[in-house]
Amino acid sequence: MKNQNTDTEKHSLPQRIYRFLGGAALGLFVVIIPISYASSIDWNLLQVSIASLLVISSGLLSSIWGEKFIDAVTRVLDSCGF
Numbered sequence: 001m002k003n004q005n006t007d008t009e010k011h012s013l014p015q016r017i018y019r020f021l022g023g024a025a026l027g028l029f030v031v032i033i034p035i036s037y038a039s040s041i042d043w044n045l046l047q048v049s050i051a052s053l054l055v056i057s058s059g060l061l062s063s064i065w066g067e068k069f070i071d072a073v074t075r076v077l078d079s080c081g082f
Helices: 011-035 045-067 067-080
Strands: none
Touching: 011 045, 011 067, 045 067
C-alpha cells in the first residue's frame, strides 16, 4: 500500500506552481507584518534583498514540502499571536 503524502511523490507542474505561489504569498505576509507596525521605513538594498530572498525561499520550500511547510509556518505565526 502506497502512502499518498510521501516526499518522493512527483507532482504535476501546475500543482507545484500553485504551491510556489501560495508559499510566496505566505512569505510576503511574513514580510508585511513588521512593515505594518512601523510608521515609516526607509528601504535600502540589503533590506529589499532579504525580503525578496525570504519570499522566494518560502515559495520554493512550499513547492518542495507542500502542506508540511505551510502548516509549520502557520503554527509559528499562531504561536506568536498573528
